[in-house]
Amino acid sequence: MPMIVCDSLIRAANGVSTVFPRFSVALATFLFLLLTHSADVGAQLNGTEQARCRACHNGRFASAESGPHSVLNDEQRADRLNVDFYCTACHGDASAHIAADGQARIFAFRDESALERTAVCAGCHSNDHPEFATSPHAQTGLSCSDCHSQHDGLHDAALLNPVTDLRSLFHSLSPSSAICIDCHRETEAQFALNERHRLREGILECASCHNPHERSATTALGGFRQQACMDCHADKGGPFVFEHSASRVEGCTACHSPHGSQNRHMLTHQRVGELCISCHATVPQFHVGFSPVGQPRFGLDTQCTNCHSSIHGSHFDPYFLR
Amino acid sequence: MSRRRTTTTAVISLAAAAYVGSASAQTGSTALSGRATLGLRSVDIDGSTDKYREDINLDDGVRLFDFSFSYAPEDDGAVDRVDVDVANLGSDPFETIQLSARKYGAYEISLNRRRSEFFYRDVILPAALASIEGSTGGDFHTFDFVRQHDSANASIYLTPATKLLVGLDRYTRTGDSATTLDVQRDEFDLERPIDESMDSLRLGVQHAWDKVTLVVEQQSSDFDNVTHLTLPGASAGINPADPAELAFFRFDQAADYRSLAHVFQVVARPSDRLQISSSWRFESLELDLDAAEQSEGVDFMDQPFTTDVSGFAGVDRDLALGDVDLTYRLNERLQLIGGIRRQELDQDGVLGFGASAGSGAWDITTTGTDAGIEVAASDRVLISAGLSRESRDVSDRAALDSDTFGGNVETDRSGYFLRMSYRTRSGVELTASIEDNDIDDAFALSAPTDSQRYRLRGRYRWDNGIALTASWRRNEHENEPSAWSADTEQTSIHVSYSTANVDLSLGLGAIEMSRDIEQLVTGGFRQDLYSIAYLADSDLYDASARWRLSARYTLGLGFHSYNNGGSYQLDRDDLRAYLEIDLRDNYFLEVRVRSVDYNEDEFDDYEADLLELGFGLEW
Numbered sequence: 001m002p003m004i005v006c007d008s009l010i011r012a013a014n015g016v017s018t019v020f021p022r023f024s025v026a027l028a029t030f031l032f033l034l035l036t037h038s039a040d041v042g043a044q045l046n047g048t049e050q051a052r053c054r055a056c057h058n059g060r061f062a063s064a065e066s067g068p069h070s071v072l073n074d075e076q077r078a079d080r081l082n083v084d085f086y087c088t089a090c091h092g093d094a095s096a097h098i099a100a101d102g103q104a105r106i107f108a109f110r111d112e113s114a115l116e117r118t119a120v121c122a123g124c125h126s127n128d129h130p131e132f133a134t135s136p137h138a139q140t141g142l143s144c145s146d147c148h149s150q151h152d153g154l155h156d157a158a159l160l161n162p163v164t165d166l167r168s169l170f171h172s173l174s175p176s177s178a179i180c181i182d183c184h185r186e187t188e189a190q191f192a193l194n195e196r197h198r199l200r201e202g203i204l205e206c207a208s209c210h211n212p213h214e215r216s217a218t219t220a221l222g223g224f225r226q227q228a229c230m231d232c233h234a235d236k237g238g239p240f241v242f243e244h245s246a247s248r249v250e251g252c253t254a255c256h257s258p259h260g261s262q263n264r265h266m267l268t269h270q271r272v273g274e275l276c277i278s279c280h281a282t283v284p285q286f287h288v289g290f291s292p293v294g295q296p297r298f299g300l301d302t303q304c305t306n307c308h309s310s311i312h313g314s315h316f317d318p319y320f321l322r
Numbered sequence: 323m324s325r326r327r328t329t330t331t332a333v334i335s336l337a338a339a340a341y342v343g344s345a346s347a348q349t350g351s352t353a354l355s356g357r358a359t360l361g362l363r364s365v366d367i368d369g370s371t372d373k374y375r376e377d378i379n380l381d382d383g384v385r386l387f388d389f390s391f392s393y394a395p396e397d398d399g400a401v402d403r404v405d406v407d408v409a410n411l412g413s414d415p416f417e418t419i420q421l422s423a424r425k426y427g428a429y430e431i432s433l434n435r436r437r438s439e440f441f442y443r444d445v446i447l448p449a450a451l452a453s454i455e456g457s458t459g460g461d462f463h464t465f466d467f468v469r470q471h472d473s474a475n476a477s478i479y480l481t482p483a484t485k486l487l488v489g490l491d492r493y494t495r496t497g498d499s500a501t502t503l504d505v506q507r508d509e510f511d512l513e514r515p516i517d518e519s520m521d522s523l524r525l526g527v528q529h530a531w532d533k534v535t536l537v538v539e540q541q542s543s544d545f546d547n548v549t550h551l552t553l554p555g556a557s558a559g560i561n562p563a564d565p566a567e568l569a570f571f572r573f574d575q576a577a578d579y580r581s582l583a584h585v586f587q588v589v590a591r592p593s594d595r596l597q598i599s600s601s602w603r604f605e606s607l608e609l610d611l612d613a614a615e616q617s618e619g620v621d622f623m624d625q626p627f628t629t630d631v632s633g634f635a636g637v638d639r640d641l642a643l644g645d646v647d648l649t650y651r652l653n654e655r656l657q658l659i660g661g662i663r664r665q666e667l668d669q670d671g672v673l674g675f676g677a678s679a680g681s682g683a684w685d686i687t688t689t690g691t692d693a694g695i696e697v698a699a700s701d702r703v704l705i706s707a708g709l710s711r712e713s714r715d716v717s718d719r720a721a722l723d724s725d726t727f728g729g730n731v732e733t734d735r736s737g738y739f740l741r742m743s744y745r746t747r748s749g750v751e752l753t754a755s756i757e758d759n760d761i762d763d764a765f766a767l768s769a770p771t772d773s774q775r776y777r778l779r780g781r782y783r784w785d786n787g788i789a790l791t792a793s794w795r796r797n798e799h800e801n802e803p804s805a806w807s808a809d810t811e812q813t814s815i816h817v818s819y820s821t822a823n824v825d826l827s828l829g830l831g832a833i834e835m836s837r838d839i840e841q842l843v844t845g846g847f848r849q850d851l852y853s854i855a856y857l858a859d860s861d862l863y864d865a866s867a868r869w870r871l872s873a874r875y876t877l878g879l880g881f882h883s884y885n886n887g888g889s890y891q892l893d894r895d896d897l898r899a900y901l902e903i904d905l906r907d908n909y910f911l912e913v914r915v916r917s918v919d920y921n922e923d924e925f926d927d928y929e930a931d932l933l934e935l936g937f938g939l940e941w
Contacts, residue, residue, distance in 0.1 A: 066394060068402075071427035111747070113698035116654050122597070127528070127535040130589045130599030133649040133659050139696060139706035140753050141743025172409060172416075183779065186793045186814040189831040189862050192884055194377065194892055194922075202409055203416040203438045215661075232469065232493070234520050234545055239579070239609055239637040241671035241682040242720055248684065249716055249765045262858045262886045264444055264461060268808070268837060270890045272461075274854050277841050278768040278806060285846025296843075296850050306462060306560075307504035315575075315611055315635035316675050318682075318722050321504050322573070 052098050053087045061087070063151040067159065090120055090150065109145040117143035129213035137212055147179050147212075172202030180206040187259060196260035209258070229258070240313030244320065246279060247312060273302040354941060356391025356406075359912065360384070361936030369928030373920060375441040377894075380932060385412040387936055402426050415439035429478045437470045440497075444926070462509075462560075467497025467516045483531070487539065489524035503551060503573075506566035507622040508559030512551040512573075520545045526585070537587040541605075542580070549575040568619040579609035579637075595651040602644040609637040613675065633675030637682075642666045659708070660693040680722035688714040694739070706741040716765065734762045737773075751781040768806045768839065770799035791816045806839040823870040831862035857888035876902040895919045912936035 054061040064070065064087065072089050088094055090107075097106035109117050118132065121144040132138050148159045163178040173181065177199060181188040184206075191199040198204055206212075209228040229252045230237040236252075246254040255275060256266045269275040277300065288296035305311050310320040365382050367374050389408040395401070407420040415438060422432040442465040474490045495518040502509045526539030553571040583605035590598045614632035621627045645663040652658065669684040694708020712735040719728040737759030744752045757775040764771045779793040792815045799808045811834045818827040835858040843850050866880040878900045885893035900914040914934040921927050 066396075066402075068424075068426040070402075111701055113654065113701045114704050114743070115651065115657055115696060115698045119651060119654075123594075126591060126597055126599075127530060127537075127589050130587075130597065131647055133597075133657065133696070134647055134661055134692070134694075136741065136755070139694070139708075139739070139741045140755060141704035141741075141745065183781070183791075184793075185791055185816050185829070186795050186812040186831065186833075189812065189814055189833060189860075192831075192862055192864075192882065193833075193860065194884070194886075194894065194920075198416055198438065201416040202418060203436055232471070234493070235495075235518055235547055239607065239639045239669055239671065241635050241637060241673050241680065242722075243669075243682065243684060243718070245718065246766050246769075249686065249714075250769055254766065254769070262835075262860060262890055262892060264442075268835075269854075269856050274856060277843060277852050278837070278839050278854060279766045281767060281841055281843050283843060283845045285848075288843070288845030288848045288850060290846075292848060296845065296848065300852060300854065303461060306502045306509050309463070309501050309503055315577075315637075315671070315673055316613065316633070316678075316680075318680075318720055318725070318727055 050087060053094065056102055060151050067150055069150050089124075092120075109143075114138070114141045114143040114146075117145050121145070131214045134215045135213055136215070172200065174202060174205045176207050177205045180210075180212065190257070190259035190261075193260035193262055195262070195264060195266045197258065197266075199259075236312040238313045241315045242318045242320070243313050244311060271300050272304050273298070273300040276304045353395045354391065354393050356389075357938065357940045358389040358391075359387040359936045359938035361387055361912070361934055361938075364933045366931045367928060368930075369920075370926050371928070372441075372443045373922065373926045374928045374930050376444070377920060377928075378918065378930060379415040379439060379441060381413060383412060385410065385414060385934075387934070387938075391941075400425065427479060427482065429476065431476045432474070434473045435470070437468065439468050441466050462500065462502045462511055464500040465497070465516075467495055467499065470494050483529060485528040487524065487526035487528060487537075489522070491520070491522040493520040493522075494518065501551065502560070503571075505559075505568060505571065505617065506564075506619070506627070508561050508564040508566040510553065510557050510559050510568055510571065512571065513554050514549065514551050517548045518546065533591050535589045537585070539585040539587075541583040541585065543583075544578070544580050546578045547576075549573075549577075564622060565620060565624040566622045568617060570619070571615075571617040573613070573615045575611060575613040577609060577611040579607055581605055581607035597649045598646070600644070600646045603642070605639075605641040605643075607637075607639040607641075609635075609639075609671075611635040631676030633673065633678075635671065635673040635675075637669060637671035639667065639669040641668075655698045657696040658694075659696065661691065663690040664688065678723055680720070682720040683718065685717040686714065688712065702745050702747075704743045707739065709736070709738050710759075711736045731765050732763060733765055735759055749783050751779075753777070753779045764801055767801060767804040767841075768808075769801060770808075771802050772798075772800045774798045787820045789818045789820075804839060804841075806837075808835075808837045810835045825866075825868040827864075827866050829862075829864045831860075831864075833860040833862070834858065855889075858886060858890065859888040860884065860886045874904045876904075878902075892922045894921070908940050910938050910940065912938065 065073075069089070090109075092107040094106055096104045107116075107120070109120075118138065122132070125144070132144075147161060149161050150159060152161055158176065160175045160179050162175070163182045188199075191197065199206070208231075233252075236247075238248075252258065255268060257263075257268055258266065261267060263270040267275055269278070283298070287298050308320045310317070310322060312320075314320045314322055316322040361384070363380065363382055363385055365380060386408065387410065389406070389411070391406050393401075393404040401423055402425045404423045405421070407418070409416075409418045411417055411419070417435070417437040419435040420432070421434075422430070424430040442463070444461050470493070472492045474488075476486075476488045478486045478488075480486055495516055497516045499514045499516055501512055501514045503512050520543060522541065522543040524539060524541045526537060528535065528537045551571070551573040553568055556567070556569045558567050583603055585601070585603045587601040588599065592598070612632070612634055614630075616628075616630050618628045619626070643663075643665050645661060647661040648659065650658045665686070665688040667684060667686040669682075671682045673680045690710065690712040692708055692710035694706060696704065696706045698704050714733045714735075715730075716733070717728075717730045720726070737757065739755065739757045741755040742753065744750075755775075755777045757773075759770075759773040761769075761771045761773065774797070776796045777794070779791070781789070781791045783789040793813070795810075795812045797808075797810045800806070812832065814829065814831045816827065816829040818825070820826075835856075837854070837856040839854050841852045841854060843852055862882075862884050864880070864882040866878070868876065868878045870876050878898075880896075880898040882896040883893070884895075896916070896918050898914070898916045900912060903911040905911060912935070914932075914936070916930075916932040916934075918928075918930045918932075920929070
């Protein structure tokens, strides 16, 4: 409560600051000292620094106040996380920067290495995304601040940086998908193909299937790359008494192109016979006919699934006829 | 949702928006912001209506095109932020409703609904060109159903260190479909209504101590799927030369499974430099199924037959997934990463159907390890490199009456990755990555024994508002024993220019895919060589412009073109334009036109013209 009252008073003081800047700073400091008379010297110094941050960076300060990091103003939480107040929680020691009237460098999430920027966020958020360091995003030099912003992303619950040029004529993209596509343009092009998951229509997001904070799907263990698919396509995932081996072991991408495809059912081949024959080099005699010469009965144009209709798996027939 | 209900909902929503917006304006409150657009759509289709429904599927009628508002009060009350987002309400094929409320450090609640329609009815060849005996001629599977996903999630801070996690999901799929079935060596078209649902519950607790965080979660799922295959009328089958006929056919199957999963996650930070995380998931699943088949007709020997059989099936699956990851930051420039993963699947199924009995069992054990290093060579350059290995043991055994199937395959993968990023102070970003994997004993003839992925990306934003992004990606997969290969290459260039009054963008993309194999197929005493050479060569162009003509008028134009060559010819042009007119008191009018020209072959072409008129409010 004292912090909330103090905060309100500092706002009021800053309302005066357009006319009396030195007076408002002094007033804020005096009020802070008055209300936190039992606080130690360290807290009083922090309050002053906080006011100094705001004096030069009012917009950034206001955005922090109205965002989720404002919880760092809570004393109990701040104590547990060992931070002073929310500016220094991320930007580090500001004393030199303040003393030099802003001329000395401060950790600004702009010129530092990706490792350093990520380490700051991980100081509090390592629980949320413990595998981020193993993700291709981290390994390609991305840090948290490349996608998220405490100051610019307040329109979005995940504090995603706004990407406006993609939310336009051809897209009903969610903010999270727009962030992904800002880099992954070549992947987004697959969602423009004729058979596609409906990312552009807004019914799905990249995050519906991918977790950008974890290791890539290609390193996920075989056979369970299809787990994301099963959230919507549970009827295809079984379990079945007779499984389609390729699906069970290699995953759905053995036959399908999940982003988009030129082919029906998002298959990797337009002709079903081509896809099946790619793996199945042995068929019963009656498939090819009983004449040793002439054209075989079946071929690359054959719709194998006309008979093998339970192709994802069957409870009653090992050849997926039921 | 009926059109009357849609219209009523839309009008009420817009009225509510108008009230809120005017109240916000009167009080001068900046806590409320939002937008609502109500309108009419008209659609004119020339050509294949089925292909239009597969591709776009937008209908005539009244629509709530969008409704969104955000509320972020400045005072410290019960809520810090509320967001509502509704799109395409009114029987459009893709409807979304999202609501979230949060108080930072106290709770976060979200409710979501996603409803999508899926339609598929596609002709490959006209019947006159089809070979009935060769089972070509068309894709006889059709679909017309609705998917709906409702979810509710909450995280509640019981204390600053303890969080309660709750999640509810309901997924349904209902509608119609058609399929084919082999009966007496002929194929028959059957109707197959779709009735499927999945209910899931997640309950968990997260507690953070000073250096350790623990998450414990229970997840349960209940899946129900009822299948009925029915013959719509007496049928001679797809092949009239075959004597088999059906007078009556019905196949009923009711399946449900229940799964229970226990999830544990531990994140430990013994020091500022070291993090160890571990997660484990133990899941057990039980599926039970009853089925019955009745049929009557003439068999392939031209003799009358009837069948009336019933049966059951049951599958038990146990799954264990675990991983341990380690991150050690030596200093501000150097970080080590490593991980171990293991997965065990054990599945047993049995069936009894009429006089037949069978079983199927799977055992899959996979172990993976990886280790790497990340080096910040400077503030501008980051290089990551690492090795990974995976060993998978697959054993499957199946039997139906006296026939047995199955085998054992051990697959080993080893690989490396190398990634680099370079960012200049002027804003140039360059990234490159390579992944290479060698696989011994691939599971299938069209699974790779050799796999490479290459990726390059560059981006630059000038101060004058111009931004350029270029990317290239190539995947190469090869199976040496079978000589199968699959290559994909994608290229994209995108330029945009933004000022206060103008937004322009231009994009070029190319996707090339090839899959090849010379497959020697053995059928009894015959061997035939099938030469498969699939090629997809897609070019994509897009351009858009948005121009604020004046304080009142904004004009938008866009063009998207896609054409595919190679094994399958197809092209689609999509032209759009809109005019937005700002009226007084934050009201606006929108006029949107769209023209789509789709060419696949002479059977699946369509042209569609869409006109949308919208009236809205923004506050």
